[in-house]
Amino acid sequence: MNGGDQAAFPPWLQGRLGELVRLVGSGQTPPGLLVTGPKGVGKGVLIRAFLQRMACTEGAEGLFGCGRCNGCRSFLGGTHPEILQVTPEVPGKEILIDSIRAVIEFLSLSHGGPARMVFIEPAEVMNLNAANALLKTLEEPPGGAMLLLAAAQPARLPATIRSRCRLLSVPVPERAVVESWLRPLEHDALSADEALAACLDRPLEARALLDDEAAQAAWRSDRAALDTLLRSQSPFPVVQRFLECELASLIPRLQRLLVSAHHYLVQGEADAFGRLFGTDLLRPFAARLGMRGTALLYQDSLQWQRELQAPLNPNLRCEDIVLRFWRHPMSS
Numbered sequence: 659m660n661g662g663d664q665a666a667f668p669p670w671l672q673g674r675l676g677e678l679v680r681l682v683g684s685g686q687t688p689p690g691l692l693v694t695g696p697k698g699v700g701k702g703v704l705i706r707a708f709l710q711r712m713a714c715t716e717g718a719e720g721l722f723g724c725g726r727c728n729g730c731r732s733f734l735g736g737t738h739p740e741i742l743q744v745t746p747e748v749p750g751k752e753i754l755i756d757s758i759r760a761v762i763e764f765l766s767l768s769h770g771g772p773a774r775m776v777f778i779e780p781a782e783v784m785n786l787n788a789a790n791a792l793l794k795t796l797e798e799p800p801g802g803a804m805l806l807l808a809a810a811q812p813a814r815l816p817a818t819i820r821s822r823c824r825l826l827s828v829p830v831p832e833r834a835v836v837e838s839w840l841r842p843l844e845h846d847a848l849s850a851d852e853a854l855a856a857c858l859d860r861p862l863e864a865r866a867l868l869d870d871e872a873a874q875a876a877w878r879s880d881r882a883a884l885d886t887l888l889r890s891q892s893p894f895p896v897v898q899r900f901l902e903c904e905l906a907s908l909i910p911r912l913q914r915l916l917v918s919a920h921h922y923l924v925q926g927e928a929d930a931f932g933r934l935f936g937t938d939l940l941r942p943f944a945a946r947l948g949m950r951g952t953a954l955l956y957q958d959s960l961q962w963q964r965e966l967q968a969p970l971n972p973n974l975r976c977e978d979i980v981l982r983f984w985r986h987p988m989s990s
């Protein structure tokens with residue numbers, strides 16, 4: 659993290675970063691730390707800032723590593739010899755026992771140098787064998803090592819893992835705090851408010867959307883697909899639009915649109931996500947689905963989310979999803 663990145667560090671994470679730095683400074687490093695908080699709130703950003711601070715050899719006084727020394731540079735380049743970061747080998751899939759065996763081997767090589775640190779994210783996707791393999795290390799990590807786990811759904815971790823970790827929850831920031839953090843990146847095409855709504859109120863994703871052309875292109879495709887779904891009298895143009903999207907980003911937004919339709923039926927007005935498409939489009943869509951239709955399709959959407967991991971034919975999958983908007987009993 660260099661000077662510019664420090665200014666961009668989410669303000670709601672600073673208190674937690676301070677707690678972590680003080681904890682280590684007081685010599686009370688816990689063997690296991692489980693950082694929890696909703697998706698997109700900044701658990702990984704927090705832990706990486708902490709790890710860089712630990713890697714920094716300039717003896718920084720503040721919360722952040724200097725960004726210039728060898729320690730910071732090797733951490734940022736992913737080559738720091740005392741720090742190992744573990745993610746699923748295939749994004750979106752489980753963390754398997756081989757990855758945890760690599761952690762155990764990495765820690766066993768620790769001999770008298772600075773304590774090693776391992777960051778596992780997202781920890782809840784460790785499969786059972788992997789979690790069991792980690793358990794013993796978590797009880798007594800060699801050489802005073804520290805294991806840091808980040809989980810948006812900590813309940814999916816075995817209780818034995820959770821009970822061996824010190825817990826640190828990342829607070830959900832107030833909307834005004836997030837908006838003022840995003841505002842410097844606003845531009846004509848996208849406001850902070852719209853970016854947050856488009857990213858389902860996940861601040862880090864909203865920042866990436868404001869800042870990144872590829873994320874904006876993905877949002878434009880998803881938005882056009884959902885807009886077509888709201889307008890179209892027939893499923894076929896919608897299927898075509900869906901095929902132009904990444905389902906991994908489209909499906910959560912489709913699910914969110916169902917929540918907005920339900921919200922409209924209950925409250926009689928559009929929520930922030932619904933307003934991105936306009937009440938005039940949302941109203942007839944919500945009325946056509948009805949309470950029962952939105953509830954049934956929401957249930958279906960949970961299945962669509964799970965199927966994102968499965969290697970299914972995208973054409974068939976898009977057809978199947980879109981046709982359900984026409985097949986369901988659409989009356990409340």
Ligand SMILES: [Zn+2]
Nearest residue numbers: 714724727730
């Ligand atoms: Zn440094």
